[in-house]
Amino acid sequence: MVNWDMAQSAKMAARGAALDQERMREIYQFTARSLETVRPVPFGALIVNTQTGERLMRATNAVMRENDPSAHAETRTVRLACKKLKQPSLAGYTMYSTCEPCAMCMASALWARLDRVVFGATIGDAKRHVLQIHIPAKEVARRSDMRCVVEGPLLRELCNTLFTHPNMQKAFRSWSTSKAKTSK
Numbered sequence: 617m618v619n620w621d622m623a624q625s626a627k628m629a630a631r632g633a634a635l636d637q638e639r640m641r642e643i644y645q646f647t648a649r650s651l652e653t654v655r656p657v658p659f660g661a662l663i664v665n666t667q668t669g670e671r672l673m674r675a676t677n678a679v680m681r682e683n684d685p686s687a688h689a690e691t692r693t694v695r696l697a698c699k700k701l702k703q704p705s706l707a708g709y710t711m712y713s714t715c716e717p718c719a720m721c722m723a724s725a726l727w728a729r730l731d732r733v734v735f736g737a738t739i740g741d742a743k744r745h746v747l748q749i750h751i752p753a754k755e756v757a758r759r760s761d762m763r764c765v766v767e768g769p770l771l772r773e774l775c776n777t778l779f780t781h782p783n784m785q786k787a788f789r790s791w792s793t794s795k796a797k798t799s800k
């Protein structure tokens with residue numbers, strides 16, 4: 617019986633890992649579409665129902681498009697998802713992000729009561745291209761009263777190709793947070 621339970625839980629864990637990869641690939645592909653537009657971005661986020669996996673919302677970073685420094689992909693997706701549900705809580709939902717959420721975005725995920733956050737590339741990866749706030753998302757979650765499981769990096773190399781794409785590299789030069797523009 618113990619062995620059967622262990623086999624079952626191993627099977628479920630494998631299935632969960634496969635689903636995580638599938639959803640990360642979805643948000644990667646969605647975000648990658650921006651690379652062929654005039655406003656490419658490497659940051660995208662997807663929110664799904666934790667139980668059913670059904671997609672609730674997905675969005676990319678719109679800082680440049682909306683002239684809003686807080687319009688990061690994760691924060692935007694939380695806002696849009698809550699508006700869609702007409703409630704301020706996303707308990708029962710999971711977020712996938714192409715990059716580890718910054719402190720602002722992780723705080724937004726915590727205030728939204730998300731169950732889980734799964735990220736692709738890390739803050740360390742992103743900092744090679746743009747300015748970052750160097751607090752790991754897991755650390756922000758750990759110091760919060762709200763419970764949220766943070767997992768990653770997942771498909772890190774794939775997500776990193778969003779940053780290194782030639783169109784993205786060209787666009788970074790016009791970003792106010794571009795590494796090339798600052799001496800930091």
Ligand SMILES: [Zn+2]
Nearest residue numbers: 688717718721
């Ligand atoms: Zn952010």
